[in-house]
Amino acid sequence: MIKDPRVMHLLEFSKKIHPRDLFPVRYEQAAILIEKDPFAFALAAVLDRGRKAEVIWTIPYYLQKHTGDLNPYFFASKSIEELEGIFRSLPEKPRYITDAPRTAKELSEIVVNEYNGDVTKIWENKSASHVKKTFQCIYGVGSGIASMIILLLERCFRVHFNDVDRRYMDVKPDVHIIRVFYRLGFISERNTKEALEAAQRFNPEYPGALDAPAWVIGRKWCTPFGPKCQSCPLDEVCPK
Numbered sequence: 001m002i003k004d005p006r007v008m009h010l011l012e013f014s015k016k017i018h019p020r021d022l023f024p025v026r027y028e029q030a031a032i033l034i035e036k037d038p039f040a041f042a043l044a045a046v047l048d049r050g051r052k053a054e055v056i057w058t059i060p061y062y063l064q065k066h067t068g069d070l071n072p073y074f075f076a077s078k079s080i081e082e083l084e085g086i087f088r089s090l091p092e093k094p095r096y097i098t099d100a101p102r103t104a105k106e107l108s109e110i111v112v113n114e115y116n117g118d119v120t121k122i123w124e125n126k127s128a129s130h131v132k133k134t135f136q137c138i139y140g141v142g143s144g145i146a147s148m149i150i151l152l153l154e155r156c157f158r159v160h161f162n163d164v165d166r167r168y169m170d171v172k173p174d175v176h177i178i179r180v181f182y183r184l185g186f187i188s189e190r191n192t193k194e195a196l197e198a199a200q201r202f203n204p205e206y207p208g209a210l211d212a213p214a215w216v217i218g219r220k221w222c223t224p225f226g227p228k229c230q231s232c233p234l235d236e237v238c239p240k
């Protein structure tokens with residue numbers, strides 16, 4: 001089946017995306033922390049709810065500065081109330097400040113109690129379905145975040161899963177993806193359901209492949225006001 005040119009352009013652009021475009025941060029040290037410390041990556045990923053990406057991916061850095069050492073044993077040993085106090089003292093906080101401590105604690109407890117403190121054992125030599133299931137046991141982590149973690153592990157950390165049925169890997173529609181899909185003419189109403197269905201319809205063998213390119217384009221070019229169409233990678237195929 002011949003693909004829609006808009007989809008072709010998105011997939012082509014996707015090949016050029018740098019991993020750092022997918023976890024934008026406030027400071028260079030925060031990016032280095034995410035790249036070098038898999039626990040920092042996992043912690044930010046499970047907290048990724050309703051807050052700007054720059055804040056979410058910088059939170060492990062803020063936590064490291066506050067605690068001195070970003071360590072799952074530390075988070076597992078603290079009470080929810082103690083962790084809430086820590087989160088509240090950060091310069092920028094997760095959106096759901098009363099939920100985030102429980103999410104961080106549950107991730108840390110799994111890492112400590114089931115994987116001897118090594119977060120990479122959650123995904124090393126495991127199937128994608130197992131990894132998704134593990135993350136979805138954590139408070140506040142739904143299917144969308146768990147799928148995003150699989151995609152990021154593959155894309156940015158070169159973890160290979162051979163059981164991923166990509167037909168069921170969806171986009172995780174946020175404001176950027178919905179805006180780009182709308183302006184591209186993929187959807188006629190700006191909502192999550194339409195965006196999910198559009199990705200499934202336009203790229204049925206792997207809907208989630210449209211996630212990263214649409215998200216990056218939405219942040220860099222297709223901004224809410226004054227989109228930079230002339231320099232946008234989709235300019236020649238976008239009906240605007």
Ligand code: SF4
Nearest residue numbers: 222227229232235238
């Ligand atoms: S060409 Fe313009 S409207 Fe279309 S996706 Fe790019 S920035 Fe958005």
